[in-house]
Amino acid sequence: MQFYAAALGTDRYPPFSLSVHADYPADLEVDYPERLNRGLVLIKWWLLALPQYLIVAALTGGGMRWMSGGHHDGGGAMISLSAVLFLVAGFGLLFTGRYPGGVFALLVGVYRWSIRVQGYASLFTDEYPPFRLDQGAREPAPESEQPVGSSGTD
Template sequence: MEPENPDKAAELAYPVNPVRVRGDLDPALSRWMWLVKWLLAIPHYIVLFFLHIAYFVLTVIAFFAILFTGKYPRALFDFNVGVMRWTWRVEFYALAVLGTDKYPPFSLKPNAEYPADLEVDYPERLHRGLVLVKWWLLAIPHYLILAAMSSGGMTLVMYSDDDWSGVGQIPLISILVFIALIGLLFTARYPRGLYDFVVGISRWAIRVQAYATLMRDEYPPFRLDQGAREPEIR
């Protein structure tokens, strides 16, 4: 029997993820510009330092608002999503992905023209009890997995006086990005497989951030959704 409304049936079969992360790879990346983008982004780092202080303070205020009313104040929600969006654009440009040469805008608002963006759907109601545990207890499995992805890289060692000693560990994601950029330097191409994997790690981390900072009640999936666009989910 055919559904009365195929579009509605498709929507039910493939619901939209409430946290959506986009990162479109620039097809004409410069071979060398990645060497200086971290420096060019310094003005963003300064602004984001203060924005993240505000993000933390507003999250604490939202904690009590949700605890007593079951609602995340809309103005606070939109501001914090804007901070996440701004951070993701800077990470995409200069830090975690380096997938575009287009300078990030100084803006909290969505921008369909910029290669990186994110959206978090506003929840009309949130569970008052979950606010007490989801940001630490319930999110611990995700913290452990993301920590493994971040720290499961390569340990640097130094030899001194007949003794080998560790001097630091390079995160896995940093190693992957570095390999990709070396490929870009010599071939003018960002290896697509590495790109999709790196964006997938970032997408996972952003979903967990939205959950842990009380924006949504839906538990983040244990899934590495790779690629530039948010995949549809069953």
């Protein structure tokens, strides 16, 4: 749903089922862990994940502040990097009919990072999320233009 609504990644409505849909351009696969560290359960979802929470919050929850009237009185609104990228992608789609390739790659990296942190904090895995905007093996190179509705796979 986030790929459809928040990233403008496709114009196809997402299937609402738990089964795999090979024809839909976005999917989430979580491997069942063979074994988890029992001691980390008490601290990894809050203490160990704290640096990850801060970075993901900066990328998705707000980083730039628009001040009202130049005063620092708490007025104004927060706008996140992902919101700015969403607007750039929206204008690119509106005027050119194509998704800007670099914006697509950056948004995919931000959303993948966020989902990895959610999986780690939800105790799905003991593998600490990497500090990088990873586009993965299935994503296109950032310099390519991504057409609307394309999955980015060949």
